[in-house]
Every structure is written in structure tokens, then in C-alpha cells.
Amino acid sequence: MESIEFLKKLCILNAPSGKEYKLHSYIKNSFKEFGEIKSDEMNNIYVHKKGEKKGSIMLMAHADEVALIITEILPKGFLKFKGIGIDSKTLVSQEVTIHGKNDIPGVIGIKIKGEDKSNTITMENMLIDTGLTTEEIEKTVKVGDMVTLKRDFYNLLNNNVASKAIDDRAGIVSMYECAKQLQESKHDLDVYFVCSCQEEVGHRGAKMASYNLNPDIGIAIDVTFDGGNLGDTDRENTLGKGTVVCVGPNIHPKVREKIMDIAEKYNISYGVEVEPGNTGSDAWDIQVARKGIATLLISIPIKYMHTSVELANMEDIKNTGKLIARFIEEIKSEDLEELLCF
Amino acid sequence: MFLEKLSNASAPSGYEGEVRKIILSEIKPYVDEVKVDKMGNIIAHKKGKGKKVVLDAHMDEVGFIITSFNEDGTLKFDTLGNVNSRSIASRSVLIGKEKIPGVIGLKPIHLQTSDERKKSIKCSDCCIDIGANSKEEAKRYIRLGDYAVCDVKFESLGEEMLKGKAFNGRVGCAVLVDILKQDTNIDLYGVFTVQQQVGLRGAYVAAYDINPDIVIALNAVLCDDRPDVSKHLMSTEMGKGTAISLMDRNAMNSEFIDEIVTVAKEEKIQYQFITTSSESNNQSAYLMSQEGCSAISLGVPCRYMHSSISVVSKSDIKNTKELVLGILKRLG
Numbered sequence: 001m002e003s004i005e006f007l008k009k010l011c012i013l014n015a016p017s018g019k020e021y022k023l024h025s026y027i028k029n030s031f032k033e034f035g036e037i038k039s040d041e042m043n044n045i046y047v048h049k050k051g052e053k054k055g056s057i058m059l060m061a062h063a064d065e066v067a068l069i070i071t072e073i074l075p076k077g078f079l080k081f082k083g084i085g086i087d088s089k090t091l092v093s094q095e096v097t098i099h100g101k102n103d104i105p106g107v108i109g110i111k112i113k114g115e116d117k118s119n120t121i122t123m124e125n126m127l128i129d130t131g132l133t134t135e136e137i138e139k140t141v142k143v144g145d146m147v148t149l150k151r152d153f154y155n156l157l158n159n160n161v162a163s164k165a166i167d168d169r170a171g172i173v174s175m176y177e178c179a180k181q182l183q184e185s186k187h188d189l190d191v192y193f194v195c196s197c198q199e200e201v202g203h204r205g206a207k208m209a210s211y212n213l214n215p216d217i218g219i220a221i222d223v224t225f226d227g228g229n230l231g232d233t234d235r236e237n238t239l240g241k242g243t244v245v246c247v248g249p250n251i252h253p254k255v256r257e258k259i260m261d262i263a264e265k266y267n268i269s270y271g272v273e274v275e276p277g278n279t280g281s282d283a284w285d286i287q288v289a290r291k292g293i294a295t296l297l298i299s300i301p302i303k304y305m306h307t308s309v310e311l312a313n314m315e316d317i318k319n320t321g322k323l324i325a326r327f328i329e330e331i332k333s334e335d336l337e338e339l340l341c342f
Numbered sequence: 343m344f345l346e347k348l349s350n351a352s353a354p355s356g357y358e359g360e361v362r363k364i365i366l367s368e369i370k371p372y373v374d375e376v377k378v379d380k381m382g383n384i385i386a387h388k389k390g391k392g393k394k395v396v397l398d399a400h401m402d403e404v405g406f407i408i409t410s411f412n413e414d415g416t417l418k419f420d421t422l423g424n425v426n427s428r429s430i431a432s433r434s435v436l437i438g439k440e441k442i443p444g445v446i447g448l449k450p451i452h453l454q455t456s457d458e459r460k461k462s463i464k465c466s467d468c469c470i471d472i473g474a475n476s477k478e479e480a481k482r483y484i485r486l487g488d489y490a491v492c493d494v495k496f497e498s499l500g501e502e503m504l505k506g507k508a509f510n511g512r513v514g515c516a517v518l519v520d521i522l523k524q525d526t527n528i529d530l531y532g533v534f535t536v537q538q539q540v541g542l543r544g545a546y547v548a549a550y551d552i553n554p555d556i557v558i559a560l561n562a563v564l565c566d567d568r569p570d571v572s573k574h575l576m577s578t579e580m581g582k583g584t585a586i587s588l589m590d591r592n593a594m595n596s597e598f599i600d601e602i603v604t605v606a607k608e609e610k611i612q613y614q615f616i617t618t619s620s621e622s623n624n625q626s627a628y629l630m631s632q633e634g635c636s637a638i639s640l641g642v643p644c645r646y647m648h649s650s651i652s653v654v655s656k657s658d659i660k661n662t663k664e665l666v667l668g669i670l671k672r673l674g
Binding site for chain 2: 074075076077078085086087089090091092093094095105106107109110111112113120121125127129130131132133136151152154155156157158159160162225228229230231232240303304305306307308309311
């Protein structure tokens with residue numbers, strides 16, 4: 001299947017943190033040609049593609065998306081909520097899906113005037129409007145139910161796409177691209193493609209999956225800020241100019257140099273970004289699992305992160321998968337010890 | 343439902359063409375005369391005896407207009423009409439006649455300073471992004487002054503409510519189109535105006551042209567009937583019937599209003615009064631034209647009226663149509 005079709009279908013599906021099983025059957029169907037598939041009690045999915053020799057590498061992209069949670073059910077079908085990681089300024093007039101007994105649509109509306117006559121945009125002044133009656137809503141929704149953003153998938157110029165949940169469905173698509181590339185080739189290492197759970201609420205799935213698999217190398221595939229006007233102007237990340245390799249204490253230096261050499265060798269365009277501490281990704285928890293795992297963080301640059309209109313470039317997503325595939329092909333089991341040692 | 347077609351069409355203030363076409367083809371078989379005036383208003387006439395009665399609705403919706411190009415290929419924009427500035431970020435839009443897709447982006451929260459997090463949004467804090475890599479590339483697809491509207495699909499919300507864009511304006515148009523399809527004995531003008539959102543502009547011109555005796559302006563009206571709002575600040579309540587305006591920027595003709603209430607009671611049509619007075623609607627334009635006339639405003643309560651997504655109740659729309667037909671019967 002074409003990567004863009006896969007990304008579109010994944011983005012439109014809903015999987016708030018804790019409910020990643022909502023993606024499972026679609027992901028299982030899509031990855032089953034590449035290897036054996038398992039899932040664990042916390043909703044991590046593992047796809048295992050066997051290698052020729054010894055050693056293993058784990059690729060990880062998180063399946064969950066940023067979401068809201070219902071805190072109170074009010075009369076006339078209104079719901080009070082809190083957010084995890086979403087800017088309240090981007091929520092006014094936003095369409096949402098409430099995951100109760102069934103999925104119901106809603107619209108977030110803000111009070112016309114705050115009590116103090118202010119115009120501030122806070123979740124305190126917002127409610128989800130379902131258009132249902134009090135009786136109808138109480139039958140379907142309860143406090144603690146999760147809510148995801150609703151947005152169509154848009155094809156823009158230059159192979160750019162915009163949707164909700166590009167973070168981190170784009171990472172899952174990169175893994176798919178990588179798996180497709182590896183079908184044609186031989187590789188020493190066992191490869192595990194992992195769709196991790198609960199990254200947005202503390203990289204929970206990363207801890208468990210890393211403990212479970214205990215790979216020699218772990219590569220977290222996530223999204224990062226672009227360096228443009230509405231991004232992080234200190235970074236050089238540019239959409240369309242390639243995947244971004246992270247440098248910093250969370251990242252194994254020799255493994256990182258190796259992947260950069262491979263990018264140069266195969267003429268795969270990439271950028272570099274610096275993270276002086278916590279990378280805010282699964283990489284942070286992969287690195288310290290069990291006795292430690294050599295970790296990389298490879299990121300797809302996106303604009304407008306954690307809004308319903310995240311924007312990324314399809315070439316960056318595909319090249320991320322391609323780069324990691326070449327990397328896996330080039331790692332020989334007998335070189336692993338040398339590569340990982342300090 | 344005809345409202346669905348109207349709501350999904352793109353027609354912000356000054357660029358009402360798409361909706362004008364839809365309405366013209368729908369009403370032509372039912373009226374004696376129809377013309378489009380120098381500003382783009384549709385003026386339809388069903389000939390009859392007695393006083394000149396105007397039913398007015400506005401075709402335009404709020405939107406955005408492209409004001410300049412950024413070097414990085416994104417677009418600077420401003421609002422067209424009375425847009426709630428708090429609702430502009432994180433939207434998908436369609437630009438111009440070709441409906442080129444774009445998104446309105448905002449700097450991610452992780453990168454905002456604590457001051458930026460607290461302050462409200464302006465158009466200059468955002469951009470419209472069509473995926474272009476440079477100003478030159480953007481210019482190949484977009485021209486200065488192109489309009490943009492939010493990409494919102496009309497849908498039901500529960501059994502009773504509807505959600506979509508542009509109910510402010512189009513809900514009045516839908517009711518008016520329905521009424522023009524009925525037989526009425528009076529001298530009736532159906533006026534679908536332009537540019538209401540930028541200052542009742544079309545209505546002033548139509549008012550002068552027709553010089554009516556009686557005007558009923560049909561529109562969506564403010565409704566903030568949330569559990570976290572005090573009752574007197576709600577303006578109106580959903581599902582409680584057609585809203586009658588007692589006063590907005592002008593005081594209303596109280597005798598006319600008494601007659602309307604009588605009709606509503608006799609025909610057993612649900613109605614309510616609007617309890618706030620900050621909105622202005624087309625009937626003000628008719629009041630100020632030539633020697634003035636008897637003009638009132640009737641409306642369908644509408645949540646989130648000034649944003650890209652609003653919510654109305656099906657029963658309120660039905661009640662509004664029935665009330666207007668009841669009034670017209672009495673005038674005939």
C-alpha cells in the first residue's frame with residue numbers, strides 16, 4: 001500500500017493514550033506480511049521480522065495521540081474536560097470525537113464572556129457541546145472517557161500533508177516504509193517494529209517494551225519541531241530536507257555516527273538537532289531499560305505540533321524508513337560489540 | 343436539507359457568488375420577478391396587494407482574506423466579517439474559487455513563552471499554510487485578496503441539533519427560500535443581501551431600492567445557553583422557539599412586536615425574547631432608509647455564531663418559518 005494512503009487511514013483513526021487497541025486490527029492487518037505479530041497487556045504491538053544471525057534492533061513509534069479527558073457531565077449534553085499536551089488556544093470551535101460507550105461527535109465552544117469579562121482562552125471557559133439531551137448523554141458518556149480531535153486529512157503542495165495525529169502516525173508509516181524496504185534484503189539482526197502505548201503521558205509503553213525485548217539497539221521514531229517562523233527558530237529542521245538525527249546524552253554517540261555515515265553513503269538527506277537532556281520521547285525510557293540500550297532518536301520535522309493541523313512532508317516520512325532500513329542492512333552481528341562499546 | 347447545501351458553500355462577505363447562484367436557481371420558479379442589484383443582493387418579488395413587505399436574510403459568512411505573502415511560502419491574512427478571534431487557530435481552510443486547501447497554524451505550545459501562552463490570538467500570530475516552499479511558489483497558486491473559508495461539513499448532532507458553518511446568515515436564507523415557495527397574498531419582496539458581516543452594506547442599498555413598509559429580518563441570533571453561563575447572559579435558549587428581538591442597537595417597534603406575539607400565541611408557535619442587546623442586524627439598515635419603516639428581527643438561536651462552526655436546533659428553524667407565515671397571513 002502507498003505510504004500516503006496508510007498515513008491517511010491511520011490519522012483518521014482515533015487512539016487516545018490508553019486506548020491504543022483501537023488501532024490494533026488495522027496495524028496488524030497492514031504489518032502481517034512482514035513478520036509475527038503480538039501485543040501485550042498494555043496495548044504495545046510487536047512485529048517480529050527475523051534476521052539471519054544474532055542480535056536485535058527495536059524500532060519504536062508511538063500509537064497514541066494527544067487527547068482530552070471528560071471531567072464532568074453537565075446538563076443539556078455539555079461536557080467539561082481537561083487536556084493533556086494540547087494548547088487551549090487551538091481548541092475553540094474544534095470538532096472532537098468522544099469515546100464513550102460508542103463514539104459520539106462534539107464541538108468545543110467557549111463562553112462568550114468570562115466571569116471577569118476577560119477574553120482569555122482557557123479550558124475553564126470551554127465545554128464540549130454534543131447536542132444531546134441530559135438523558136441521552138448520561139447513557140453513553142462517563143467521567144474519565146477520552147476525547148480525540150477530529151480533522152480531515154489534507155494533501156497540500158510539495159507532498160506536504162496536514163492532519164491531526166501526524167504525531168506519531170508518521171512514525172508508524174516510517175516503520176512500514178522500512179519494513180517494505182527490508183523485504184527485498186537480507187539483514188543479520190532480528191528486527192522488532194513496535195507501536196508503543198502511552199508515550200504522550202510519560203513514555204510508558206517504551207519502558208515495558210524495552211524491558212520485554214531487551215534489544216541491542218533501540219531507535220525511537222517520533223516527530224520534532226521545524227525551524228521555521230512558527231517553529232523553533234534555533235533548529236535547522238526543514239520540511240522536505242530529510243529526517244532529523246538527534247545528538248545529545250540520550251543518544252549513543254557511535255551508533256549515531258554510524259547512521260549518519262550510512263546516510264552519507266546512500267545519499268539520504270538528513271538534518272541534525274541537539275537535545276541537551278530529556279528528549280521528550282520514547283528514547284528517554286528506552287536508554288535506561290534493564291542494563292541499558294544503545295538508543296537513537298530519529299525524527300520527522302513537523303509544523304504546528306499538538307494541534308489538529310500538524311503538517312509534515314511525505315518524502316521525509318519515507319526517507320526516515322529508508323535510512324533506517326539501510327542502517328539495519330549494514331549492521332553485521334560480529335560488529336555489534338565494537339559499535340556499542342565505549 | 344437545503345440548509346446543508348447553503349452551509350457547505352463558500353461565500354464570505356464581498357464574495358457571495360456561490361450562494362447567490364444556488365439561491366437564484368432554487369427560487370426562480372416560485373417568484374414573479376427576480377433581479378441581482380449593483381451590489382450583488384438578490385431581490386425577488388412576489389406581486390400582491392397592500393403594503394410592501396420585505397423578508398430579509400444575508401448570504402455572507404465570516405471568513406478570511408489573504409493580505410500578503412511571507413518569504414517562507416506561508417500567507418498572511420485578516421478576517422472578513424465579525425470573526426471571534428479566539429477561534430482562528432488550528433483550522434483547515436479552502437482558498438478562493440478553486441478551493442485550494444490550507445491550514446491555519448500556530449506556534450506549538452511547547453515553544454511559546456509564558457507570556458505568549460496567556461495572551462489572546464491575533465491573525466498576525468498565525469499564518470495560512472498551503473505547503474508552498476517559497477513566496478514565488480505561493481504566488482503561482484494564490485493572489486492577494488483571495489478569500490478563505492473554513493472547511494466544515496454540515497452534520498447532525500444528536501437527533502435535534504445541526505452543526506455546520508455559516509448558519510449566521512444561511513439559516514435565515516433557508517427559511518426565506520422555503521417561504522418564497524409558498525403562496526402568499528401580499529406584496530412580498532424576498533431580499534438576500536450581501537456584506538451584512540462588514541456593516542449591513544447590502545441591506546442599505548436594498549432598503550433604498552425597495553422602500554418597504556414592513557421589514558422582517560431573518561437571521562441566526564446569539565445563544566450562549568451553557569450550564570456555566572448565568573441565565574440573563576444567555577441571550578436565547580436552544581429549542582425554546584423563534585427569538586424575537588426587543589432591542590438591539592435600535593429600539594424595536596413595540597406594536598409590531600405585540601402583533602407578532604399574538605400570532606405566535608394563536609398559532610401555538612414557540613417563541614422567546616432575546617435578553618441581550620449587542621448585536622445589530624439588517625433591519626437597522628431598513629429603519630434608517632428614506633422615511634423609515636416598521637422593521638423587526640426574528641431569529642433562530644445559534645451557538646458559537648461568530649466562529650466557523652455553529653449549532654442550531656431543527657425545531658427552532660421550523661418554528662421561525664411557521665411564525666413568519668402566520669404573520670404574513672395576518673398582513674394579507
